[in-house]
Amino acid sequence: MNHFLSINDVTDLNQLISSGIAAKRNPFGDIELGKNKTIGLLFFNSSLRTRISTQKAAQNLGMNVITMNVGQDGWGLEMEEGVIMNGDKAEHVKEAAAVIGSYCDVIGIRSFAGLQDREKDYAEIVFRQFQKYAEVPIVNLESATRHPLQSLADCITIEEFKIKQRPKVVLTWLPHFKALPQAVANSFCEWMNPMDVELVITHPEGYDLAPEFVGKGQVIYDQNKALEGADFVYGKNWSSYETYGQVLTDDPSWMINEAKMALTDNGKFMHCLPLRRNMKVADEVLDGPRSLVIEQAANREWSAQAALKEILLGL
Numbered sequence: 446m447n448h449f450l451s452i453n454d455v456t457d458l459n460q461l462i463s464s465g466i467a468a469k470r471n472p473f474g475d476i477e478l479g480k481n482k483t484i485g486l487l488f489f490n491s492s493l494r495t496r497i498s499t500q501k502a503a504q505n506l507g508m509n510v511i512t513m514n515v516g517q518d519g520w521g522l523e524m525e526e527g528v529i530m531n532g533d534k535a536e537h538v539k540e541a542a543a544v545i546g547s548y549c550d551v552i553g554i555r556s557f558a559g560l561q562d563r564e565k566d567y568a569e570i571v572f573r574q575f576q577k578y579a580e581v582p583i584v585n586l587e588s589a590t591r592h593p594l595q596s597l598a599d600c601i602t603i604e605e606f607k608i609k610q611r612p613k614v615v616l617t618w619l620p621h622f623k624a625l626p627q628a629v630a631n632s633f634c635e636w637m638n639p640m641d642v643e644l645v646i647t648h649p650e651g652y653d654l655a656p657e658f659v660g661k662g663q664v665i666y667d668q669n670k671a672l673e674g675a676d677f678v679y680g681k682n683w684s685s686y687e688t689y690g691q692v693l694t695d696d697p698s699w700m701i702n703e704a705k706m707a708l709t710d711n712g713k714f715m716h717c718l719p720l721r722r723n724m725k726v727a728d729e730v731l732d733g734p735r736s737l738v739i740e741q742a743a744n745r746e747w748s749a750q751a752a753l754k755e756i757l758l759g760l
């Protein structure tokens with residue numbers, strides 16, 4: 446595996462899921478694989494799970510880890526080509542990426558969508574520039590449009606907890622007062638498409654995700670109807686793709702509570718975290734037996750370890 450940017454970099458999804466489950470059973474089985482290899486983790490945005498789980502996974506593989514909050518610890522980076530750098534960016538990505546690539550064998554990057562310019566966000570300029578100038582494998586720690594380490598952990602979790610061969614998986618939009626990226630929702634749909642699941646996507650009108658991510662997903666604007674018979678309910682907020690970056694509604698009736706979960710077939714609740722309690726999901730669900738959010742977050746370590754193992758095998 447040359448890069449881990451999206452599911453398009455995965456040759457065998459079932460093998461990757463099995464690799465993550467195997468790592469969970471034997472975390473140090475490949476401790477020699479990453480010996481004397483260094484991964485640099487670059488964060489342009491906040492993180493808890495991705496930061497800690499990816500560092501731990503790399504250490505489980507014997508790697509050295511360097512973590513950097515790019516905007517705070519380093520210099521502001523200019524991503525555009527050919528500009529006169531007389532603003533607030535002191536360094537160009539051409540130099541920064543090449544220098545970091547000289548220190549690190551692998552680079553992980555988190556850079557969220559700006560939610561101002563859809564064409565710019567969906568062009569993934571930060572990742573394209575680092576791929577071009579760092580000349581080492583790049584791992585997506587959440588980009589403008591995708592979050593593959595989260596989606597692999599989601600696949601591992603559903604495989605672990607499913608009791609039917611083809612479960613009904615419902616991605617439901619949740620209310621939020623500020624604009625959030627489509628990345629997690631996009632990526633979840635992208636990874637659910639090849640999985641043996643019935644994928645349903647429910648959200649208010651105006652929040653349709655880009656068609657290339659929806660794929661086989663059935664879109665139902667009536668949340669209660671969508672939730673009927675669900676085996677897994679995956680909650681996530683996202684801002685409008687059509688009216689890019691806008692919050693069209695924060696209707697609290699979309700919050701998941703026990704009454705909504707009662708519509709499911711003893712459904713389990715999933716969310717990538719962080720999650721705003723009692724705005725997106727009621728305490729009664731998160732504190733009850735339906736919630737898988739902690740198990741799901743714990744699987745981020747095994748998701749990262751499976752992905753990094755494939756990257757190391759390709760070095």
Ligand SMILES: CCC[C@H](NC(=O)CCC(=O)O)C(=O)O
Nearest residue numbers: 625626628629682717718719721
């Ligand atoms: C893994 C999720 C990261 C990010 N979440 C947030 O930015 C939440 C911020 C908030 O709730 O204020 C998102 O929605 O993409």
Ligand SMILES: NC(=O)OP(=O)(O)O
Nearest residue numbers: 492493494495717718
């Ligand atoms: N789910 C996830 O990526 O969490 P963090 O934003 O805390 O890394």
